[in-house]
Amino acid sequence: MLTHAPPRKDAAARLAADIRRRVVEMSGAPGGARLGGSLSVADLLAVLYGEVLRQPAGDGASSGDRDYLVLSKGHASAALYAALAATGLIPDAETGTYRQDGSRLAGHPLRRLPGVDFATGAPGQGLSLGLGVALAGRRYGYDNRAFVILGDGELQAGSTWEAAMAAAHLGADNLVAVVDRNGWQGGRRTEDRMALEPLADKWTGFGWDVLRIDGHDHGQIRRALEGPVRPGRPTVVLARTVAARGVPGLHDTRRGNTAVLDAQARRLALAALAGERP
Amino acid sequence: MTGTGVAARRSVADVLDHVWEHRSVLSGPDAYALALLALGRENPLLACLSAGTDLEAEFAAELPRQYVDLGVAEQNLIGVAAGMTVAARPVFASGLGPFAVGRAFEQIRTGVAGADLPVKIVGTHAGLSAGSEGPARHALEDLGTTRMLPHMTVVAPADAWEAAQATVALARTPGPAYLRLGGPATPSPYAERAPFVLGRARVLRAPGRVLFVATGPHPNLVAAEAARELAARGVSAGHLNMHTVKPLDREALLAASARSEVVVTIEDHRAVGGLGSAVCEVLAEAGGPPVRRIGVPDVHFDLVGGERYLLDRAGITVRNAVTQALDVVG
Numbered sequence: 144m145l146t147h148a149p150p151r152k153d154a155a156a157r158l159a160a161d162i163r164r165r166v167v168e169m170s171g172a173p174g175g176a177r178l179g180g181s182l183s184v185a186d187l188l189a190v191l192y193g194e195v196l197r198q199p200a201g202d203g204a205s206s207g208d209r210d211y212l213v214l215s216k217g218h219a220s221a222a223l224y225a226a227l228a229a230t231g232l233i234p235d236a237e238t239g240t241y242r243q244d245g246s247r248l249a250g251h252p253l254r255r256l257p258g259v260d261f262a263t264g265a266p267g268q269g270l271s272l273g274l275g276v277a278l279a280g281r282r283y284g285y286d287n288r289a290f291v292i293l294g295d296g297e298l299q300a301g302s303t304w305e306a307a308m309a310a311a312h313l314g315a316d317n318l319v320a321v322v323d324r325n326g327w328q329g330g331r332r333t334e335d336r337m338a339l340e341p342l343a344d345k346w347t348g349f350g351w352d353v354l355r356i357d358g359h360d361h362g363q364i365r366r367a368l369e370g371p372v373r374p375g376r377p378t379v380v381l382a383r384t385v386a387a388r389g390v391p392g393l394h395d396t397r398r399g400n401t402a403v404l405d406a407q408a409r410r411l412a413l414a415a416l417a418g419e420r421p
Numbered sequence: 422m423t424g425t426g427v428a429a430r431r432s433v434a435d436v437l438d439h440v441w442e443h444r445s446v447l448s449g450p451d452a453y454a455l456a457l458l459a460l461g462r463e464n465p466l467l468a469c470l471s472a473g474t475d476l477e478a479e480f481a482a483e484l485p486r487q488y489v490d491l492g493v494a495e496q497n498l499i500g501v502a503a504g505m506t507v508a509a510r511p512v513f514a515s516g517l518g519p520f521a522v523g524r525a526f527e528q529i530r531t532g533v534a535g536a537d538l539p540v541k542i543v544g545t546h547a548g549l550s551a552g553s554e555g556p557a558r559h560a561l562e563d564l565g566t567t568r569m570l571p572h573m574t575v576v577a578p579a580d581a582w583e584a585a586q587a588t589v590a591l592a593r594t595p596g597p598a599y600l601r602l603g604g605p606a607t608p609s610p611y612a613e614r615a616p617f618v619l620g621r622a623r624v625l626r627a628p629g630r631v632l633f634v635a636t637g638p639h640p641n642l643v644a645a646e647a648a649r650e651l652a653a654r655g656v657s658a659g660h661l662n663m664h665t666v667k668p669l670d671r672e673a674l675l676a677a678s679a680r681s682e683v684v685v686t687i688e689d690h691r692a693v694g695g696l697g698s699a700v701c702e703v704l705a706e707a708g709g710p711p712v713r714r715i716g717v718p719d720v721h722f723d724l725v726g727g728e729r730y731l732l733d734r735a736g737i738t739v740r741n742a743v744t745q746a747l748d749v750v751g
Binding site: 282 | 496
């Protein structure tokens with residue numbers, strides 16, 4: 144099947160499936176994985192790592208013409224580690240050490256892991272880091288783009304909007320924020336806990352160029368991340384996603400966002416994911 | 422500003438000469454700004470970020486590519502500074518001390534100190550220097566909070582001369598740092614020009630039965646005067662200027678206090694958490710002499726008044742320093 148598709152589309156699809164499989168496997172770790180937010184972001188990471196990012200294996204100290212990814216929603220670390228392992232940036236088997244004693248793979252990413260430029264996990268910090276990267280690129284003559292993946296829940300933190308205001312004022316058009324809008328934070332829907340809508344209007348009001356996409360549609364993700372930017376304006380991609388996407392029975396549910404899967408549940412989830420593969 | 426003209430202050434060496442000559446009329450922030458501009462000319466990778474202070478106006482005018490004004494948004498200031506280290510180094514990030522450190526503490530903890538990035542946080546309004554502005558603007562917990570963080574170097578210069586040298590030293594040292602700056606010019610405790618080394622305390626008066634250990638402008642002036650007064654009463658007293666609170670100069674402290682009967686610490690900071698606590702940690706572990714700590718007491722310090730008045734009410738005075746010393750040796 145899919146014989147007419149360009150090869151790279153196959154690559155992103157395979158990467159997304161691989162990320163989902165590894166996330167489900169990691170959900171058996173001590174403390175589990177944040178299944179909802181890790182699976183909602185899987186397609187965004189697959190397209191970024193599979194097609195968009197140039198030299199993603201930074202150590203935070205290297206410069207030059209490369210792209211940076213800041214996973215501001217650090218609780219989706221399982222998806223990030225899956226992407227790093229699937230693309231060979233960390234050893235293939237390392238995801239099996241997720242959250243184990245002595246592992247490099249914490250529940251929120253640590254700096255100096257290949258592919259991780261900044262430690263994240265404190266909500267609302269990532270956009271400032273990305274803005275710094277973007278400014279450094281502009282000021283020091285590097286062709287850098289900074290991608291920041293934000294959770295929707297962390298948009299409640301004021302520091303995000305400090306960065307949003309500054310990015311527009313400073314004309315950081317090499318900064319791209321991607322909001323994984325899965326609608327959940329912890330055990331509640333964002334709109335019940337602290338409403339974010341009208342979210343597009345907020346970003347527009349802060350001076351950003353706003354794109355709205357289906358965050359599981361690789362074509363839409365690709366066009367949003369690789370398309371032309373409006374000079375002098377940062378871009379935010381509001382990616383509508385589904386928490387725990389790919390695991391039957393857990394889609395867009397409170398349980399799906401926070402579930403820890405036992406061995407039986409993992410087997411069923413993996414079988415369902417395998418059936419979805421192209 | 423008293424000066425010999427901008428042309429004479431082109432290089433870092435010129436600035437240091439200028440600041441030494443004018444150390445009694447320049448403030449710590451003045452000296453920092455002069456040094457930073459010269460450093461920025463010398464190192465095009467040096468970046469200066471500011472959260473709504475106008476300290477670096479000359480820097481901004483002359484080196485706009487290396488400067489970013491982020492407005493009064495300290496959390497973003499520190500995050501952007503950390504992000505810029507992918508290409509810029511060092512990155513100086515200045516703001517009002519209580520905000521740049523207090524409000525952005527979490528960003529400093531995870532994003533800067535934990536990551537060991539070359540971000541130099543510069544906080545003004547040290548101690549009670551903001552005077553009648555009120556307690557919202559007093560930086561009283563900055564030394565304690567920053568010194569708890571790994572990798573951090575924490576410096577509180579005693580005058581403009583130390584502020585300029587500390588700026589230069591921090592720019593040329595890897596890793597994160599906090600530089601604490603006060604208000605208007607204060608008299609310099611230095612009569613002789615001697616090299617400044619991060620982490621090396623300066624002996625300003627030879628050790629005696631009493632040892633005063635001080636950090637920052639007024640505390641060092643208090644220590645110097647108290648030591649003179651004790652000497653006049655026949656009690657020998659030494660004075661150590663602990664300009665670097667972290668890493669604390671353990672060797673100098675142990676050497677200077679070896680034959681002292683009491684160590685009195687003086688700081689315009691909370692009496693808990695800062696210099697006094699750091700000195701206690703070293704001396705308790707080493708079995709040193711007893712310690713008396715002078716600093717801002719454990720109350721909401723909302724008295725209204727100028728810096729001198731507030732220092733007096735906090736007991737950061739020559740009289741209290743003498744009393745504390747005599748309480749043990751008298």
